[in-house]
Structures are given as C-alpha cells and as structure tokens.
Amino acid sequence: MGNPGDTDGRPLGRPLGSTQGSPRQRIGAAAEDRAALHFEAAGLQLLARNYLCRMGELDLVARDGDVLVVAEVRLRDSMRFGGAAASITWRKRARIVRATRHLLARDPSLQQLRVRFDALLIDGAQGEVQWIKGAFDAGGR
Numbered sequence: 001m002g003n004p005g006d007t008d009g010r011p012l013g014r015p016l017g018s019t020q021g022s023p024r025q026r027i028g029a030a031a032e033d034r035a036a037l038h039f040e041a042a043g044l045q046l047l048a049r050n051y052l053c054r055m056g057e058l059d060l061v062a063r064d065g066d067v068l069v070v071a072e073v074r075l076r077d078s079m080r081f082g083g084a085a086a087s088i089t090w091r092k093r094a095r096i097v098r099a100t101r102h103l104l105a106r107d108p109s110l111q112q113l114r115v116r117f118d119a120l121l122i123d124g125a126q127g128e129v130q131w132i133k134g135a136f137d138a139g140g141r
Helices: 023-041 090-106 108-112
Strands: 045-053 056-064 067-076 114-123 129-136
Touching (some): 023 056, 023 114, 023 129, 045 090, 056 090, 056 114
Antiparallel strands (some): 114 129
C-alpha cells in the first residue's frame, strides 16, 4: 500500500518542522510535530499529515497494525473554556469523519483496515501530550 498521495515514501502533507504561516499557525504546527513524534515513538507508521479535502482536514493519519488511526491534535493555552479535549466539538468530529470517508474512497487499500479516531491533547505550549485512543466513533460520539 502506498501512502495516500505520496510518491517518495514520505507522509503526505506538511513536513515536520515547517515554519510557514502566521505565529498561531506555527504554534499549531509545532503541536502537530510533537504529536507526530509521539506517534512514531509508539511505533505507529505516519501516513499523512494535514490531509485536506473539501470535507475537512485530518491532522494525522497513521497505521497501527491493522488499524487506521485518524487523530485530531488540539493545543490549548488556557483551561478557561475546558482545555484541549473540550475544543473537539460534535461539528468538528463530524467533519473528521467525513474527511476520513473521503480518504478511504480515495485510497481503497486503506478500506481493509479498522478505523479508530484518537485525540492528542496538549494543554499549554510545553504541556504533556495526552493520547486518547478511541476518543470518538464514526457516529461522532
């Protein structure tokens, strides 16, 4: 199986350590870099970063054995509004599910894998990465 949209073995999307964009985008990119490294350290094979389609965006897509892991990375500087976990609304979850369906339709070789929706939460720029496996399901719950 080839990586979705990839021609040279590297994951699709923004490269690790990208410094493009606004200061806020760079902070978000750094959080995604930390989350991607966290996945790789745990032995997952990173397939895509920032997979973008008209349905939405997938922050990280990885393979964990026979499981396709679709992960939302959330960074929150403040707990005022409930922290990183509270920022993954039902609308956001629905967009992630729709974008995942698009990815699966685009790359049929991924359809043989079970899909799991994870969240990688980082509270504060230097906060620990909290990995919630199975954070929600395709029904958005």
